[in-house]
Amino acid sequence: MTFVVGVVGGGQLARMMVPPAVELGIEIRVLAETEGMSASLAATAVGDYTDLETVRAFARGVDVLTFDHEHVPQSVLRALVDDGVQVHPGPDALQYAQDKLRMRERLGELGIPMPDWARVENAEQLDAFIAEHGGQAVVKTARGGYDGKGVRVVSAAAQVEEWFLALDEDGRGGALLAEELVDFRRELSQLVARRPSGDITLWPVVESIQRDGVCAEVIAPAPGSAGKVAEMAAQIGTTIAAELGVTGVLAVELFETTDERILVNELAMRPHNTGHWTIDGSTTSQFEQHLRAVLDLPFGATGYRDPWSVMVNILGGPTEKTLDEATTLAMADQPAAKIHLYGKAPRPGRKIGHVTASGEELDEVAFQARAAAAFFQD
Amino acid sequence: MTFVVGVVGGGQLARMMVPPAVELGIEIRVLAETEGMSASLAATAVGDYTDLETVRAFARGVDVLTFDHEHVPQSVLRALVDDGVQVHPGPDALQYAQDKLRMRERLGELGIPMPDWARVENAEQLDAFIAEHGGQAVVKTARGGYDGKGVRVVSAAAQVEEWFLALDEDGRGGALLAEELVDFRRELSQLVARRPSGDITLWPVVESIQRDGVCAEVIAPAPGSAGKVAEMAAQIGTTIAAELGVTGVLAVELFETTDERILVNELAMRPHNTGHWTIDGSTTSQFEQHLRAVLDLPFGATGYRDPWSVMVNILGGPTEKTLDEATTLAMADQPAAKIHLYGKAPRPGRKIGHVTASGEELDEVAFQARAAAAFFQD
Structure with missing residues (x-):
């Protein structure tokens, strides 16, 4: 085929897109974070995916832009869409993968079955949630977690004290996600x-x-x-x-x-x-x-x-x-x-x-x- | 793995080695004949595979050299082996894929079942072979044929006259391969x-x-x-x-x-x-x-x-x-x-x-x- 797919991120997921791209005759180009990453065979650019101009330059000449990860900022994604770039998944969908609180809110609206959850802005709210759920809860940062990072099982809000401190310092009115510990x-x-x-x-x-x-x-x-x-x-x-x-x-x-x-x-x-x-x-x-x-x-x-x-x-x-x-x-x-x-x-x-x-x-x-x-x- | 495989030739066979190389973590490098060939994703060099220095430069840093085709000259292959390059298949084996007369002779020594065949150096010998085999024969050039090229079914030596002329001009004492037309x-x-x-x-x-x-x-x-x-x-x-x-x-x-x-x-x-x-x-x-x-x-x-x-x-x-x-x-x-x-x-x-x-x-x-x-x- 004559299509060109651009992948932001040079990890193993981008790497594993290379074999089927080769098989289907699709040209694959990767914007890698650094040299020598997993997908380096297909890397045509190395740069910072949070920088709009870097991603914009990479997107020139591709038929569609997709991702190795979900970390490209909304501002970058939306600017690309405004440029007319085909971005899949698009920012409207990706926001729910980028923010776990937003995801829970949206799935709740859709009536999707989930663990009990709450948006907790401070230790008092979290301790109340813990008390209501048998003395334990799973606490997650809304953003940036993966492979167990940003996830902690706690029996008291003090066990995620530094996460609340980080939210305060951030000053953007953020919150943590508390979930029942599901049996x-x-x-x-x-x-x-x-x-x-x-x-x-x-x-x-x-x-x-x-x-x-x-x-x-x-x-x-x-x-x-x-x-x-x-x-x-x-x-x-x-x-x-x-x-x-x-x-x-x-x-x-x-x-x-x-x-x-x-x-x-x-x-x-x-x-x-x-x-x-x-x-x-x-x-x-x-x-x-x-x-x-x-x-x-x-x-x-x-x-x-x-x-x-x-x-x-x-x-x-x-x-x-x-x-x-x-x-x-x-x-x-x-x-x-x-x-x-x-x-x-x-x-x-x-x-x-x-x-x-x-x-x-x-x-x-x-x-x-x-x-x-x-x-x-x- | 940390292995590097060099492939001489940038056609579809080299291309189709890319997915398993990616899967096994093997680095694959291709010496392509021209830009934009099938295996261009993995092409690290473009050049003439009949030129020893081109292939020698490409072979530096690879763990093993292999091929998309069988056309690399014996002189180049043997010089690489003398350099200490791992060449697979090696020149001793490849000679039988490069020269169909040599292949027939060798398989004959091994007692492998084959069509009747003969080395024919001129029209008289070929016409005699045709007469002995029911009035027809398959004639092949010893070198360079593929996908039906260099192969002709004939009922008279005159039908491959230009092949004999080319052998005469070549002056290296070559011959054609005549084979019975197998039912x-x-x-x-x-x-x-x-x-x-x-x-x-x-x-x-x-x-x-x-x-x-x-x-x-x-x-x-x-x-x-x-x-x-x-x-x-x-x-x-x-x-x-x-x-x-x-x-x-x-x-x-x-x-x-x-x-x-x-x-x-x-x-x-x-x-x-x-x-x-x-x-x-x-x-x-x-x-x-x-x-x-x-x-x-x-x-x-x-x-x-x-x-x-x-x-x-x-x-x-x-x-x-x-x-x-x-x-x-x-x-x-x-x-x-x-x-x-x-x-x-x-x-x-x-x-x-x-x-x-x-x-x-x-x-x-x-x-x-x-x-x-x-x-x-x-």
């Missing part, structure tokens, strides 16, 4: 893609297993989800994508509660870690679908190719093996595992890649993916 | 990969359907090939890879004769059009396996992911649709078809991409792939 059976994720023209497509709902606040493993589809759980998750994903006007891929992180409700935990308006399994496990990957979506092209099929896929993240570990040694051992041990590396230097706890295995038997597939990933850790 | 039921292809350390892996044998001397369609696996046909093809592929010392992917094009023999038609020492189905249809694609092979890394699994995959080449056609229009129509009509475009401008008869469909039912899969490809043609 959940497991976490799910519903991946959706939506085109500007309105078409929506969904992958099967998956189970995500977190460790230390970071996604560790994904099982696709979520075991035992066929029927009611899948229907509720699909309904929620479809409603949010449509009502918030999301374009591109949307990940809706969900709690499945012990009393069989499905509650929205977080939103991400971009390809998401819980969708990496689609590269090998679905007919159309989330990265290919994201490119199709932002270019308003017809969607690819989203069925799973095997009954089960399991994705395990590769985290930098305390291992003394080099990355090459670990990879070679993983390849030799698990020839059917699909190993993905992000071109990042290993550091303990840093996501540097993932492994997906697919097949008929969940136990076998999970073993393959875990065994391959373990070589990078131990 | 074949169908054409097959056995794809093999071999590592420098000796490991060999094979994909299932496939059927390839040619139109006008060009591969039009591939069915994987070859229908009805389980058992004897698959065994013979695997045996031939394994023997050739091992005995010729091939490193990387080897494609052995075969005839299945009406009297149930398997005869070697051609060899290619690189990823091959008859292996494109592996990108979507096998656990490990020929392009990923080629990278693993030339880096002497453990092989990935080569089973098929679905009972059937069908690959149909996209040729530039007389269509009045633009490439973008044709792609959009194909996407809308066949959401399960995997569309691959090579970044090449469409010209009638030019290979500009391919489509693969995979699934349970051969008829359905073949329909999907053909239907999607047809939008680019008509």
Whole structure:
């Protein structure tokens, strides 16, 4: 094709858009934060994505602008839209991914099931919320959190004292988000893609297993989800994508509660870690679908190719093996595992890649993916 | 991984090595013939691959040098090996892909089943061969042929008069290759990969359907090939890879004769059009396996992911649709078809991409792939 897609941000999500862009004949250009990032192969510019002129220059000559992350400021996004740049997802949608308070307010208006929540502007309000919710709460900064950062489980407002102080210093009348600590059976994720023209497509709902606040493993589809759980998750994903006007891929992180409700935990308006399994496990990957979506092209099929896929993240570990040694051992041990590396230097706890295995038997597939990933850790 | 692979040649085979290189964290660099070629995303140099100094400069800093094609001169290859560059496949193996007479001689020594053939230095010898083989022969130039070029079916030596004249002018004592016109039921292809350390892996044998001397369609696996046909093809592929010392992917094009023999038609020492189905249809694609092979890394699994995959080449056609229009129509009509475009401008008869469909039912899969490809043609 003759299309040019510009991606703001040079991380692994931009990197993983490169293979489907190459396959579909789409030219991909990346605005990277620094040299040598994950997506450096496609980086045509290096610069600050909060600087309008930098992003404006990068956007010249692209058919559509999309993102590796949700951090481009609203002011930059809106100026680009005013310039006539096709921005997907657009600022009206992205505001809900950028601000968790705004997201909760909007989902509340839509009647989407969520944990109990409150906007808390000071310690008194938070302590009151904690008292009303069994002595505990999850507190989140409205902006800038990811992978467990900006999220804290507390039993007293004093445990997030510095966050309130930062709000006071900021002086913009901000607040924290307090949420009930949900008694959940497991976490799910519903991946959706939506085109500007309105078409929506969904992958099967998956189970995500977190460790230390970071996604560790994904099982696709979520075991035992066929029927009611899948229907509720699909309904929620479809409603949010449509009502918030999301374009591109949307990940809706969900709690499945012990009393069989499905509650929205977080939103991400971009390809998401819980969708990496689609590269090998679905007919159309989330990265290919994201490119199709932002270019308003017809969607690819989203069925799973095997009954089960399991994705395990590769985290930098305390291992003394080099990355090459670990990879070679993983390849030799698990020839059917699909190993993905992000071109990042290993550091303990840093996501540097993932492994997906697919097949008929969940136990076998999970073993393959875990065994391959373990070589990078131990 | 920290490996750097250099690919000489910027065509679609180099392009299709980019996605698995990105996935495995391998840095890929391409020496392209000109600007704007299929693999331009990874092109770090543009130059003449027949010029030793150009290739030598490109090879600096790569861990291994491999190829998009088999046309790098032996003198260049041998000088690089003398420099200490890891070259895979190496010149000793590549000579048999570069010279069809040498290939026939060597396969004859190995007892590999082939069509009757002869080295013919002049019209008299060729006419004698034709007379001995029912009044017809396939004549091939020893070097430089591909996609039906340098191949002619004749009933008299006069029909290749200019080829003999060119040999005389060349003055290096060359000859043409004459082969019996095989009465074949169908054409097959056995794809093999071999590592420098000796490991060999094979994909299932496939059927390839040619139109006008060009591969039009591939069915994987070859229908009805389980058992004897698959065994013979695997045996031939394994023997050739091992005995010729091939490193990387080897494609052995075969005839299945009406009297149930398997005869070697051609060899290619690189990823091959008859292996494109592996990108979507096998656990490990020929392009990923080629990278693993030339880096002497453990092989990935080569089973098929679905009972059937069908690959149909996209040729530039007389269509009045633009490439973008044709792609959009194909996407809308066949959401399960995997569309691959090579970044090449469409010209009638030019290979500009391919489509693969995979699934349970051969008829359905073949329909999907053909239907999607047809939008680019008509």
